[in-house]
Amino acid sequence: MLRTEYYEELKLLARQTRARFGLDSPRVLRSDLRRIYKEEGIKIDLWPYKPRRLRGAYFDDDLGATVMLAKGLPEDPMVFTMGHELKHHLVDRGLSLSYCDASNQSNPMEIGAEIFAAELIYPDEDFRDHLIQMGVSQGSCRPEILVRLKRETRTTLSYAGLAKRAEFMGFASRGAMAKIRWKKLEEELYGPPVYKRFRNRS
Amino acid sequence: MAQLNMREYVARRIRELRTAYGKKGLSQEELANMLGVATNTISRWETGTYEPTLNDLERLARTLNESILELFPKSSVDTPKKLAVDALLRAANELDQKDIDELRRYAEFRRAKAIYKRKPKQ
Numbered sequence A: 001m002l003r004t005e006y007y008e009e010l011k012l013l014a015r016q017t018r019a020r021f022g023l024d025s026p027r028v029l030r031s032d033l034r035r036i037y038k039e040e041g042i043k044i045d046l047w048p049y050k051p052r053r054l055r056g057a058y059f060d061d062d063l064g065a066t067v068m069l070a071k072g073l074p075e076d077p078m079v080f081t082m083g084h085e086l087k088h089h090l091v092d093r094g095l096s097l098s099y100c101d102a103s104n105q106s107n108p109m110e111i112g113a114e115i116f117a118a119e120l121i122y123p124d125e126d127f128r129d130h131l132i133q134m135g136v137s138q139g140s141c142r143p144e145i146l147v148r149l150k151r152e153t154r155t156t157l158s159y160a161g162l163a164k165r166a167e168f169m170g171f172a173s174r175g176a177m178a179k180i181r182w183k184k185l186e187e188e189l190y191g192p193p194v195y196k197r198f199r200n201r202s
Numbered sequence B: 001m002a003q004l005n006m007r008e009y010v011a012r013r014i015r016e017l018r019t020a021y022g023k024k025g026l027s028q029e030e031l032a033n034m035l036g037v038a039t040n041t042i043s044r045w046e047t048g049t050y051e052p053t054l055n056d057l058e059r060l061a062r063t064l065n066e067s068i069l070e071l072f073p074k075s076s077v078d079t080p081k082k083l084a085v086d087a088l089l090r091a092a093n094e095l096d097q098k099d100i101d102e103l104r105r106y107a108e109f110r111r112a113k114a115i116y117k118r119k120p121k122q
Helices: A003-020 A030-040 A075-091 A108-121 A124-133 A143-153 A159-168 A182-190 A194-201 B003-020 B028-035 B039-047 B054-063 B080-091 B097-118
Strands: A043-047 A054-061 A064-070 A097-101
Touching: A003 A075, A003 A108, A030 A043, A030 A075, A043 B097, A054 A075, A054 B097, A064 A075, A064 B097, A075 A108, A108 A159, A124 A143, A124 A159, A143 A159, A143 A182, B003 B039, B003 B054, B028 B039, B028 B054, B054 B097
Parallel strands: A043 A064
Antiparallel strands: A054 A064, A054 A097
């Protein structure tokens, strides 16, 4: 099977999983993933000792299927990591161990898990539709548009994920979204988040 | 192994690992300070009066630079599956050493959890 076919199959599986568990928006929460894990019989351990880059790991052996998640991850990376490990459970079982870290993955199994997780949270098709509805055409997507998209859809797919996809689909030119400080840009456009306002007040 | 035996075994191992730590060993007070618990707690773990939680044991093992599995009977630990995981961890060469160590610790914690769960209820 060609890599592209493999990745398309994973996207299909992600959409089927969304349908099976009633996920109908780009805002997928860790509680949604917890529900899926429960149904799939996957146990979760939140690991309080800070790994350097490791975010999660999937184990499947005589002790059953377990996912280790780095405790304290913010919502977006936590949801993405849970989606990533779910792919290993659904597709790669029998390999005993696989893991997810913050580096660029180089093997198709890991790239596939990234693609699955992104599609599970926010399907390509929905992303394309939303951008078109916002009047974005090929090559015209700017970082500000992605900030607006994220706010309006409240998606839990990270800015890095949205930017990568915008570039991949041709809405933005390659490299146009590199080195953007997303949180800073968000604050410039919409003001500081509530917790910062409270902190600054006291 | 019956629960009392397991508890006794763990209690004995805590004491052994504490007294063997470094060259001179640690006093209960020193260990308590390192863990941020009361000296009484260490004493009660070592006599089996209190049963440490799995998370307590993980913290203890880290503090003493040991694997959590060192606190459990060898017979309940060494399985071919564990060895397979060890081999896989060694193969996880894309990760840096700290993360490989963390994965190994988690794999050992997971196995310790299974041993702990197998104990009959008191």
